[in-house]
Amino acid sequence: MTLPPPLSPPSGDGPLLPPPPPGSSSPVSPYAAPPGPAPDGANGLAIAALVCGLAFFVPGAGLVALVLGIIALRQLRARAQRGRGMAITGIVVGSLTTISWGLILAALLAFVGSERVEDGVAAPSAAHPTTGRVTIDELRPGDCFSGISPASLDWASLSSCDDEHEMQLITIVDFGDEPFPGSEEAVGALAERRCIVASEPLLDESKLDRVEFFFIYPDSRFAWEVDATALCIASSLDGGVRGSVLK
Numbered sequence: 001m002t003l004p005p006p007l008s009p010p011s012g013d014g015p016l017l018p019p020p021p022p023g024s025s026s027p028v029s030p031y032a033a034p035p036g037p038a039p040d041g042a043n044g045l046a047i048a049a050l051v052c053g054l055a056f057f058v059p060g061a062g063l064v065a066l067v068l069g070i071i072a073l074r075q076l077r078a079r080a081q082r083g084r085g086m087a088i089t090g091i092v093v094g095s096l097t098t099i100s101w102g103l104i105l106a107a108l109l110a111f112v113g114s115e116r117v118e119d120g121v122a123a124p125s126a127a128h129p130t131t132g133r134v135t136i137d138e139l140r141p142g143d144c145f146s147g148i149s150p151a152s153l154d155w156a157s158l159s160s161c162d163d164e165h166e167m168q169l170i171t172i173v174d175f176g177d178e179p180f181p182g183s184e185e186a187v188g189a190l191a192e193r194r195c196i197v198a199s200e201p202l203l204d205e206s207k208l209d210r211v212e213f214f215f216i217y218p219d220s221r222f223a224w225e226v227d228a229t230a231l232c233i234a235s236s237l238d239g240g241v242r243g244s245v246l247k
Contacts, residue, residue: 070087142161146166172231175224187217190217210237216233
């Protein structure tokens with residue numbers, strides 16, 4: 001009886017590999033991972049999101065980039081495509097662009113809805129009358145008018161500053177959240193101090209010899225709580241003046 005030759009022990013530390021199959025020129029490695037699917041190009045929506053995000057100067061492009069980037073990320077979870085970085089870039093840039101355009105729009109609306117102020121003098125809006133009878137609450141800094149006095153502070157007659165007038169509203173002082181000073185006299189003294197400080201840089205010094213200062217302010221605690229402001233007015237010394245006393 002003939003015994004088969006003994007098996008040779010494996011050399012080295014590697015595993016004992018089976019012989020290659022017929023027709024194969026190299027052994028099969030047990031550690032080789034099966035090849036995955038090849039990427040199928042770049043995602044079109046990701047590219048579009050990036051392009052729209054870069055077009056930040058076009059209103060609405062940022063919002064489009066944000067939406068396209070989100071959709072592209074969802075598609076990339078299920079598809080073997082490139083474009084994740086482009087989609088994320090489109091989302092980030094689109095978000096920043098959308099916020100920026102929103103702030104710009106809000107600023108424009110606020111500007112259109114308010115009066116333009118230059119050097120402390122508000123330019124009358126289109127709805128503000130330039131002539132005629134108005135209440136003192138309708139007066140705006142720079143307005144020239146006649147018809148009010150310490151005994152009658154309800155109505156004023158607006159006119160052009162080039163026409164003869166008695167007074168001109170220089171500015172309006174807001175006392176903010178300050179507490180009521182305690183008496184009408186104290187409010188008057190406070191209004192005078194604040195008005196002089198606020199009016200000084202606005203006045204044409206060459207015209208001050210023909211006017212004196214006149215102040216309208218809240219004369220009680222209740223009036224203070226309703227409207228804590230003071231009107232700083234230049235009043236003609238001789239009953240009539242032409243031209244503005246502002247710079």
